[in-house]
Amino acid sequence: MRIILLGPPGAGKGTQAQRLANTLNVVHYATGNLLRTAIANKTPVGLSAQPYMDGGNLVPDQVVIDLLMESIVDFSGFVLDGFPRTVPQGEALSIALPKPVQKVILLDTPEEVIVERLSQRRTCSGCSAPYNLTTKPPKIQHTCDICGCSLVLRNDDKPETIKVRQQRYREDTEPLLNYYQRIISKIDGSKSMLEVEQAIMKAL
Numbered sequence: 024m025r026i027i028l029l030g031p032p033g034a035g036k037g038t039q040a041q042r043l044a045n046t047l048n049v050v051h052y053a054t055g056n057l058l059r060t061a062i063a064n065k066t067p068v069g070l071s072a073q074p075y076m077d078g079g080n081l082v083p084d085q086v087v088i089d090l091l092m093e094s095i096v097d098f099s100g101f102v103l104d105g106f107p108r109t110v111p112q113g114e115a116l117s118i119a120l121p122k123p124v125q126k127v128i129l130l131d132t133p134e135e136v137i138v139e140r141l142s143q144r145r146t147c148s149g150c151s152a153p154y155n156l157t158t159k160p161p162k163i164q165h166t167c168d169i170c171g172c173s174l175v176l177r178n179d180d181k182p183e184t185i186k187v188r189q190q191r192y193r194e195d196t197e198p199l200l201n202y203y204q205r206i207i208s209k210i211d212g213s214k215s216m217l218e219v220e221q222a223i224m225k226a227l
């Protein structure tokens with residue numbers, strides 16, 4: 024299946040996309056993770072993207088489109104998380120895909136839930152796997168269950184940057200809800216991880 028997860032920062036896209044990709048046996052592509060890897064490796068893309076990301080702003084469309092297209096190995100099945108984030112990105116994706124996206128899941132999550140979640144979020148410095156200190160803690164403190172690297176508070180999960188990211192979501196990403204109106208399902212993202220997962224499976 025070809026699926027997109029949409030939602031504001033902190034809605035749970037990363038967690039749900041990872042679980043969904045495992046269940047459906049397809050690859051999970053997260054442009055935020057691809058960009059963080061590029062930054063860690065100090066590639067030209069990473070160096071150019073870092074100031075945008077640190078400020079909570081969007082990296083220019085063409086940079087992200089090229090990065091994702093280079094990464095996708097199988098266009099027949101995938102879960103996209105964090106892409107598209109603008110209508111031009113959605114249009115570029117439609118043109119690039121041999122077969123269209125089948126379902127867009129919107130994780131609709133109120134701002135107060137998001138602020139609480141992001142303050143509790145920790146991210147693996149190696150593989151970008153997401154954790155929550157309260158609802159999804161690692162088995163060993165400060166350590167990723169998957170790759171063993173240390174967990175960090177993301178640079179852009181600080182309160183002042185979160186505000187900018189929420190504004191970017193409202194202005195740049197929300198128009199995609201209309202763009203995908205015929206294939207979108209809205210899910211209440213404030214529920215528990217398992218309840219949200221069940222609701223997504225039902226929508227699919």
Ligand code: AMP
Pocket residue numbers: 032054055056058075076077079080081082083084087104105106107108109112179188
């Ligand atoms: P995320 O991990 O999805 O929250 O993304 C972290 C940051 O990476 C975002 O705040 C943007 O600066 C950048 N980013 C990720 N995906 C995109 C995208 N599709 N378009 C533009 N910027 C992106």
